[in-house]
Amino acid sequence: MKDTDLKRSMKHRTKIQRLTRLFQSKKAELSAGYQGYHELLGFVDHCQRWGITERGQEKALDGWIDLLERWPFVGGAPTGPLSHQQRQRTRVRDGFVCTMCGRPADEVHHQTSRSNGGRNKPENLTSLCSQCHEKIHQTKSTVNKK
Template identity: 30%
Template sequence: MRTLVLNAGYEPLAVISFKRALLLVMNDRATIIERVEDSPVWGTSSVFDRPAVILLSRYVRVPTTYDVPVTRRGVLRRDGFRCGYCAKPAATIDHVMPRSRGGADSWENLVACCLRCNNVKSDRTPHEMGWELRFIPQPPRGTQWTVRGTERAEPAWAPYLSAAAA
């Protein structure tokens, strides 16, 4: 059985197990808003309502920005599957500052690149080749860049919920 956790402002935060929700309620970190009537939780000395929805006692600030992880597919998508040098269809990615010279795997150092440009450029910089990038590489922004699975990464309010278990 799962329990919905609401922030003090009644905005949904997470869905957690009823055991974890019961711990929050027992430690006075939350109150039960909605109960499951049919199945109470039996303890050794008392009976507890099984929570379906709980409300946190204190407001938890939820971060609004997430760092999008750098992936090959993400770089190609950000650049519209077009080469950063010649604008032809791109199938590979290129390090603007080559890794052999200390270039990082970051949004600012990776661009989509066609196979021809990638092979010609090799381990040189665009400046050494006399090439110019069509745009300045930047990290993507917006909700469409939220990668499935990263929303399970440790959110800012998770320690608050974990503290109840301790």
């Protein structure tokens, strides 16, 4: 192995360790809320087994690290419709149950509605079952579903 190759593989190993650490620390959340989880799992596995051997993989490694560092902000804007990730993250936090009645929750509700300036922040989001969600919007004067 040449010196430069050695340096490169050292650099990669450090990065792979970083990716693995990030992945492990967010694993539960990722498996529940990230659609690309299996792809990521496969990549981490590949890295640990074979290392990084080509340019494309190196780019992918950087990409995954970047994504995991920003997770769970990926795919979620502070305003506008909720992303899949924001929705899932709320449901994972609430244990997939309705915060009002404890039944399984399929829906996510903005406590301060978006029309009143409510943002897609965890503090403003809560998981509800469809019955409670409907009730909450019926009793509110400002009807603005989700």
